[in-house]
Amino acid sequence: MTVFHFFNCAILTFGPHAVYYSATPLSEYDTLGTSIKAAVVYLVTAIVKLVCLATFLKVSESDSFDPYQELLKALIGFIDVAGLYFALTQLTHRNISQNHKFQAVGLGWAFADSVLHRLAPLWVGARGLEFTWEYILQGLEANANLVLSISLAALGSLMWLRKNKPKTLIPIIYTCAGIVATMPSITSYLRRGLGWQFPKVVGFELFTSLVMAFVSWQLFAACQRPSS
Amino acid sequence: MGSSSSERKSAAILEPTMYTASMMAVVVLILLAACADLCDGVTVVDVYRLVQYDLSGVPFGSRFASLNHHAASSLFSPGTAAASGGDSAAAADLSRTVLILPLRGLNLTLIREYIGQRKILGGLLFLLPSIFNPENVDNTGGTDDVPAEGVSKDILVELERLLIHANVPFPVYFAFEHDDINAVLADVERTDVAGQPATATTGGYKFVVAAREPRKIGSPTLTNIQGWLPGLKADGDSNQLPTIAIVASYDTFGAAPALSVGSDSNGSGVVALLEIARLFSILYSNPGTRGRYNLLFGLTSGGPYNYNGTYKWLHSFDQRLRESIDYAICLNSIGSSGDKLWVHVSKPPENEYIKKIFEGISSVAEELGLNVGLKHKKINISNPRVAWEHEQFSRLRVTAATLSELSLAPELLESTGGLSDNRHVVNEASVVRSVKLVAESLARHIYNHEGKNINVFADDSNLAVNPSYIRSWLDLLSRTPRVAPFLSKSDPLIVALKKELTDHTVEVNVQHEVLDGLFTFYDSTSGKLHIYQVASVTFDLLLLLVLGSYLIILFSFLVITTRGLDDLISIFRRPPSRKVKTA
DSSP states (O other): OHHHHHHHHHHHHHHHHHHHHHHSTTTTTTOHHHHHHHHHHHHHHHHHHHHHHHHHOOOOSSOOOOHHHHHHHHHHHHHHHHHHHIIIIISOOOSOOHHHHHHHHHHHHHHHHHIIIIIHHHHHHTTSSSOOSHHHHHHHHHHHHHHHHHHHHHHHHHHHTOOOOOTTHHHHHHHHHHHHHTHHHHHHIIIIISOOOHHHHHHHHHHHHHHHHHHHHHHHHHHHHHHO | OHHHHHHHHHHHHHHHHHHHHHHHHHHHHHHHHHHOOOOOOOEEEEEEEOOEEEETTEEEEEOOOOEEEEEEOOSBOTTSOTTSTTOTTTBOOOTTEEEEEESTTOOHHHHHHHHHTTOOOSEEEEEEOGGGOTTOOSSTTOOTTHHHHHHHHHHHHHHHHHHHTSEESSOEEEEEOOHHHHHHHHHHHHHHHTTOOOOTTTOEEEEEEOOOOOOBOOSOEEEEEEEEEOOOOOTTOOSOOOEEEEEEEOOBOOSSGGGOOOIIIIIIHHHHHHHHHHHHHHHHHSTTTOOSSEEEEEEEOOTTTTTHHHHHHHHTSOHHHHHHEEEEEEEEOOOSSOSEEEEEESSOTTSHHHHHHHHHHHHHHHHHTOEEEEEEOOOOTTOOOOOSTHHHHHHTTOOEEEEESOOSOOOTTOSSOOTTOSGGGOOHHHHHHHHHHHHHHHHHHHTTOTTSOOOTTOTTSTTSOOHHHHHHHHHHHTTOOOBGGGOOTTOHHHHHHHHHHHHHSSEEEEEEEEOOTTEEEBOOOEEEEEEEEEOOHHHHHHHHHHHHHHHHHHHHHHHHHHHOHHHHHHHHHHHHHHHHHHO
């Protein structure tokens, strides 16, 4: 039953996005347009990143960890942050509170990421007769990515949209944002440089995403207190 | 004004959206190539199918080619008394299972019963030791591992005989032992011992061979190649010179047509013929040493099918040519080590001419240290079975004999180059000795040196038998399956044989005939087996359950944290309250 398996992995990869949208007040305020705009911005960002990667990166024969290449990839990864900045600040959104804006943007961002990176391998691979754990792990990775995207969007909105922040919290906000932004580089270092197996890497991603989500939630709540 | 500006704004927003939408397709494709990491954890194995043929309309061999079933490794489910063979109540239902059976430790009686009772299996896969693989020519004619190989060889010969003469209503394939498939077999055996045969609900391995329905091969061709070396005609002599024919059939038949390389039957005969042609072409190139006999070399096809090709070849002869044939020597299986060879004749041994020929051969044999015996088998014109090639000559009243290491006449489709007949059973030295025997006795007859102690093809002369020539042709033939219906008219082997005879003889003719309608063959002789490791349906259902509960928990968690517990309860309370309202 291989279409069955594809269906299972698909609901694991894309289900949480739909659940998040319908469970939180996002659905009540009809923020779908924001999410779609964020998804489009993600696409454009992906094109720009790809062009930069093609231009600046050397194709290495071996699969080993090259610090300079990884540094370059991390720098190009900051284009992601720029894209998120654009999505949060420059796009015209309907009148929705900041609270919901970052959630919608993060959701759209994560959904586009999942679709681009995971849909095609899933369609081609999970429908085959051969069974592997690969696609279930990929789905878990998509879940972790969703949480990370929303945390990054939260921190981003704190950095760029909120004007009055407690002075002490500002450096914490920036470091957390930095950590979340460099997560892709960290995971690729773990996989290539330290040689971790895929399940271990996915476990690490899930753990850190939950931790960062908690931290950014606390920061967000802390920044909200002075104004309310 | 406000509406037009908003229209312009929306148009301005729409344009980049449409642009990116068209770019999206490109992006998706490029990103997929960059991000996708498709893994293929599938094992692919070359497999060779059992032959499928009809003999006078009666079907034989495996009648199906495509395979798509789970794998198991034993005929009985464990825990039952395996001693009670054939007890259908104890045997598991295997109609949707492929049995993978290694040759080592194969229980032939069980298989014989299973096939004899025409029970339905999903399929059979026999694993042969890699020594039987024609592509595995590491040691040529090696004697190490002989005892074990001898036992396997006997079992293989028995199995082949059983399968060729049975009508098997499911696909049967042969494969060679290899690390991948050995690991799969070990896994399958382990799960079988644990008591869980693989089915759709318990997972395991799935064997898939994608093959279309086997089709009949219409008008299979037999190609006979002949080479003619004319003798020296004396001036003023208008009579036809006598001819001596040297014949060998080059095609094979076995349980797996893609593996029938027939090194001994009859690769050894073909190689001997080529070497004899080479030696006599050296002799005949110089008019001073050209004999007063024409030499006719014939490589015939259709050997396993009552020497049908030889029959057609002889019937295509000019009457004068046929009458001029003094005698014909047919070569059949002269490559295995051993000092005993047989000359098979159909004319009674008391016949003067037969006596003369046999004495000529045995005197040379004595010098070479070989022991040659004479065997007489009467031919029965009404019996269509032709066991030896010389019988086709005898039926046209041409004196002929077959030189062979086989002492008994083979049955139909026996000793025709099966699975166990590969490079390892042929001994170069035996072929060299046989070549010397035939060439020397021919030369003594041609040049009238009978009884004299003259060695025409002495070692260290320019007429010495060339072992490397023999070795290279044996190697080539041992890599080339040669079942006649699957050889096209322009097959590379036929072209190579024709070219070789052209090098050695003056005139070469190729004759294409159609195999008699008695035999019908079907194609699809090999394929690729894909082995998939599949998960059971229960696993998928379990996963669905887990994921469903995960999503529900996630939903409840998010509702509680963002909207409050009351909202969650109200979601579940709404339908009943509505019903209360309407009622």
